[in-house]
Amino acid sequence: xxxxxxxxxxxxxxxxxxxxxxxxxxxxxxxxxxxxxxxxxxxxxxxxxxxxxxxxxxxxxxxxxxxxxxxxxxxxxxxxxxxxxxxxxxxxxxxxxxxxxxxxxxxxxxxxxxxxxxxxxxxxxxxxxxxxxxxxxxxxxxxxxxxxxxxxxxxxxxxxxxxxxxxxxxxxxxxxxxxxxxxxxxxxxxxxxxxxxxxxxxxxxxxxxxxxxxxxxxxxxxxxxxxxxxxxxxxxxxxxxxxxxxxxxxxxxxxxxxxxxxxxxxxxxxxxxxxxxxxxxxxxxxxxx
Amino acid sequence: xxxxxxxxxxxxxxxxxxxxxxxxxxxxxxxxxxxxxxxxxxxxxxxxxxxxxxxxxxxxxxxxxxxxxxxxxxxxxxxxxxxxxxxxxxxxxxxxxxxxxxxxxxxxxxxxxxxxxxxxxxxxxxxxxxxxxxxxxxxxxxxxxxxxxxxxxxxxxxxxxxxxxxx
Numbered sequence: 001x002x003x004x005x006x007x008x009x010x011x012x013x014x015x016x017x018x019x020x021x022x023x024x025x026x027x028x029x030x031x032x033x034x035x036x037x038x039x040x041x042x043x044x045x046x047x048x049x050x051x052x053x054x055x056x057x058x059x060x061x062x063x064x065x066x067x068x069x070x071x072x073x074x075x076x077x078x079x080x081x082x083x084x085x086x087x088x089x090x091x092x093x094x095x096x097x098x099x100x101x102x103x104x105x106x107x108x109x110x111x112x113x114x115x116x117x118x119x120x121x122x123x124x125x126x127x128x129x130x131x132x133x134x135x136x137x138x139x140x141x142x143x144x145x146x147x148x149x150x151x152x153x154x155x156x157x158x159x160x161x162x163x164x165x166x167x168x169x170x171x172x173x174x175x176x177x178x179x180x181x182x183x184x185x186x187x188x189x190x191x192x193x194x195x196x197x198x199x200x201x202x203x204x205x206x207x208x209x210x211x212x213x214x215x216x217x218x219x220x221x222x223x224x225x226x227x228x229x230x231x232x233x234x235x236x237x238x239x240x241x242x243x244x245x246x247x248x249x250x251x252x253x254x255x256x257x258x259x260x261x262x263x264x265x266x267x268x269x270x271x272x273x274x275x276x277x278x279x280x281x282x283x284x285x286x287x288x289x
Numbered sequence: 290x291x292x293x294x295x296x297x298x299x300x301x302x303x304x305x306x307x308x309x310x311x312x313x314x315x316x317x318x319x320x321x322x323x324x325x326x327x328x329x330x331x332x333x334x335x336x337x338x339x340x341x342x343x344x345x346x347x348x349x350x351x352x353x354x355x356x357x358x359x360x361x362x363x364x365x366x367x368x369x370x371x372x373x374x375x376x377x378x379x380x381x382x383x384x385x386x387x388x389x390x391x392x393x394x395x396x397x398x399x400x401x402x403x404x405x406x407x408x409x410x411x412x413x414x415x416x417x418x419x420x421x422x423x424x425x426x427x428x429x430x431x432x433x434x435x436x437x438x439x440x441x442x443x444x445x446x447x448x449x450x451x452x453x454x455x456x
Binding site for chain 2: 025045046049050053054056057060061064066067068069070071072108109110111112119124125126128155156157160188189190192248249250279280281
């Protein structure tokens with residue numbers, strides 16, 4: 001017999017305030033380790049100077065509770081809801097949106113949302129919200145009585161370098177890899193490298209984009225995957241870094257810190273591939289309630 | 290890597306001294322401008338109206354600051370992607386703009402215009418706000434406050450770290 005677990009609005013609200021309070025001023029610990037490793041192998045003096053600045057920034061921001069980047073992003077949440085969970089007093093979207101609105105004020109984060117995407121359609125083109133800040137929420141069900149929230153503050157510069165292509169199902173691995181490498185390398189310094197590369201393969205048009213986003217979240221490799229995909233990730237990371245775009249597109253050994261692929265079944269006529277990029281200010285966290 | 294201290298406004302002969310990848314520590318006044326401010330500056334020029342500040346006297350910083358917390362000089366700052374400003378840049382260069390600070394590559398058209406007008410494009414590391422605010426002496430909304438983060442802010446900076454990208 002399954003017992004329904006009620007989770008109150010307040011518990012979720014407080015957990016989100018706390019989670020965003022942790023990440024706006026610090027990249028994930030794994031990111032900081034990876035930047036340190038990039039510094040160790042780097043030989044270019046400008047690239048080293050930039051990597052040192054990133055590490056110093058991480059220290060300062062965490063100590064003084066300052067945002068690591070002025071683009072505090074759009075909030076993206078993957079919510080995995082246990083089938084035995086009932087959320088009391090409000091929808092998950094409204095709870096998250098309220099918490100985000102309040103945490104934004106609390107820590108002086110930047111309003112980076114255009115309520116009307118086509119600005120000239122609005123009499124107030126710089127309006128960022130009505131009363132609550134819009135967020136992006138992806139819901140899915142999981143067994144059990146827990147609520148898992150994977151939260152990310154996603155900057156616009158790296159997001160703009162993301163892309164999606166509907167390949168033919170007979171496309172070769174080389175063609176797919178070339179597309180991914182070209183996308184990251186041709187982005188140059190725009191997405192603030194060293195970057196994270198999230199890849200979605202399969203599903204349909206929107207699912208492969210959602211997979212690519214999810215592939216950027218922590219824990220960064222939570223899903224079982226075939227060894228073929230792991231090898232593909234390694235090849236892609238090597239190919240991208242061999243091109244030498246480097247730190248901020250200014251040269252160096254590390255352009256990407258990590259490539260992560262997630263895949264799903266797709267239509268026999270299709271082979272969708274999506275690439276979502278995140279900057280070195282990699283702000284995400286997973287919490288379980 | 291050469292490290293050079295410079296004061297704004299720059300003289301034309303100073304710009305010629307720099308080489309690509311030099312690190313510059315800038316002191317002087319920057320005006321922030323992102324997409325919406327570029328749109329407005331361009332409209333003013335096309336209508337033959339005066340600009341809110343003299344382009345030649347400062348540097349444009351492609352930046353939208355976060356709100357200033359109480360007791361702080363400014364909120365989080367840092368460069369946004371310069372390429373989005375490419376379509377407006379040649380006209381601004383033609384009207385006296387000398388120094389731009391942002392991140393990422395510029396288009397071929399902008400690169401050629403930078404050469405033509407003896408201007409300077411600098412990049413500043415993105416995603417290092419807590420470090421960059423240490424170089425800010427003052428920051429205030431200068432005009433078009435209704436644009437919020439996209440308004441023009443006047444920033445006085447001291448030893449603000451940048452690298453020469455296009456010259």
